[in-house]
Amino acid sequence: MKKNVLFLQGNEACVEAALYAGLDFFAGYPITPSTEVAELLSYRLPRKGGKFIQMEDELSSMCAIIGASLTGKKTMTATSGPGFSLMQEALGFGVMTETPCVVLNVQRGGPSTGLPTSGSQGDIMQARWGTHGEHAIIALTASNNQDVFAMTVEAFNLSETFRSPVVLLLDEVVGHTREKLILPEPGEINVVERLKTSVPEGTDYHPYLPREDGRLPMSDFGHVHRYNVTGLAHDMWGFPSTNPEVVYELMRHLVDKIQGHTHEISMTKEFHVDEAEILLVSYGASARTALHVVEDRRQRGEKLGLLELQTLWPFPDEIVKKRCAAVECVIVVEMNMGQILHEVKRVSDNPEKVFLANRIDGSFIAPADILNILRIIQGKGA
Amino acid sequence: MERRRIIFSGSGGQGVITAAIIFAEAAVLYEGLNAVQSQSYGPEARGGASRSDVIISDTDIRFPKVIQPNILVCLTQEAYDTFSGLLRPGGLLITDNHYVRQGGKVDAKQVGLDMYSSVMEAIGRPIVFNICMLGAFVELTQLVKKESIMKVLKTRIPSGTLELNRQALELGVRLAKEFKQ
Secondary structure, eight states, X not given: OOOEEEEEEHHHHHHHHHXXXXXXXXXXXXXXXXXXXXXXXXXXXXXXXXXXXXOSSHHHHHHHHHHHHHTTOOEEEEEOHHHHHHHHHHHHHHHHTTOOEEEEEEEEEOSTTOEEEEEOOTTHHHHHHSSSSSOXXXXXXXXXXXXXXXXXHHHHHHHHHHTSEEEEEEEHHHHHOEEEEEEOOTTTSOOOOOOBOOOOTTSOOOTTOOOTTSOOOBOXXXXXXXXXXXXXXXXXXXXXXXXXXXXXXXHHHHHHHHHTTHHHHOOEEEESOTTOSEEEEEOHHHHHHHHHHHHHHHTTTOOEXXXXXXXXXXXXXXXXXXXXXXXXXXXXXXXXXSHXXXXXXXXXXXXXXXXXXXXXXSSOOOHHHHHHHHHHXXXXXX | OOOEEEEEEEETTSOHHHHHHHHHHHHHHHSOOEEEEEEOOGGGGSSSEEEEXXXXXXXXXXXXXXXXXXXXXXXXXXXXXXXXXXXXXXXXXXEETTTOOOOSOSOEEEEEEOHHHHHHHXXXXXXXXXXXXXXXXXXXXOSSOHHHHHHHHHHHSOGGGHHHHHHHHXXXXXXXXXXXX
């Protein structure tokens, strides 16, 4: 059968993937450079029986997708940095109440309203620690349309599997660049459906009592079981508790359910890493420039490789550590002042051999920005 | 094929970005090629010099922006003044004679065509100026077939204006053929 080939923006590829993954409900407040996601879903989603709501702001958008998710729906919102800031409080509520949902942040230059139409990767740490309190989070990214599709589906899958909000961190360049997407057929990519409780009506259901494998089957809120949902520390019934033992178990569960499954969640792509002497580590749009440099330099016989990160949180410590150990030096390529650089230094056995090639002025990082650093490292002068 | 890096430039409202999208989509959907298209957003896209970058290749395209184009299309003087210095030596420079006065300093194959005035004379609707440019562009570059452009137009524009666009496309092809002779 002829493949369904489309030519579209990264934001549009994300919408195709969200619908493929079974999105039922979107609430959002459109913002550049993520606007196309809300625009497209506003007419695509109702046509498949879903709900689209344009909310009054990002706080309410985040709250709405949490509420809708609890009733059994697959939900997402889309925003950029300024909106992502406003969502942080409710993102924490999603973490604490263990509510599956996908939060797309198409990054632009910040802080504040910053550079609305320019690419940036300045929200990496905000995705990790933007909401307060000790917690774990899952954050994914992608560098091209085919991967945007795959990672968007994966974001929904992981949110269901781990009962957690998943942050999808794209950027203006990936979101707005038009290129090919080969639309996967139904069934070609695995879609995870929600794990629902088998506890029958009339029998006690404990919404926050993990099974032995750590998973928590859900019951559609407002359906057959009555239970409590709160942002306060809570017991297995969902009612507030300050009992240190209960709180300790809850905190361990919230963090371990994600950190303890880092190997399952870690997704990376490797290009020419086995023979590499110099390793580039990059992600999102920056990884396109990094790969361009790797392929270009390899034609000249230079031994460069690329490790592209698709999972940013939990950080894929083991993979990065192993790859860093096998090379002479590492260059982290990103559009910020070193947010992933510090993670790579943290896991590397030779942090003094980890360098940064970056761009923070709104211009898309160019091959020359990496080559300049490469020349200095190779002793060829600045 | 050899990779081609192209910048379409003009002023906001001339349809250069639309033309770039149509061209890139034709390459991907009907010619089996890879193409990546991006554009300038924000204030510069509303008046002033607006640009859209397209890279076309039969292999994977990583870096999505154009730094030095092989082919440059300029539909206004401001776009010409802003972008002509970027062109790779020996590249192709396509301009409209009504809007652009080409300087002689650019190391390029310079093609100035009467696209705007011919559109106004033969069709009378400036809205298809960009499609006329696309006709000349595909004839001069031979990167995609004009039939592929028509296939995209059929899916992208209201059927009532399809004939208008077809005329504009053919007009552009003819102008380019005449130039080549």
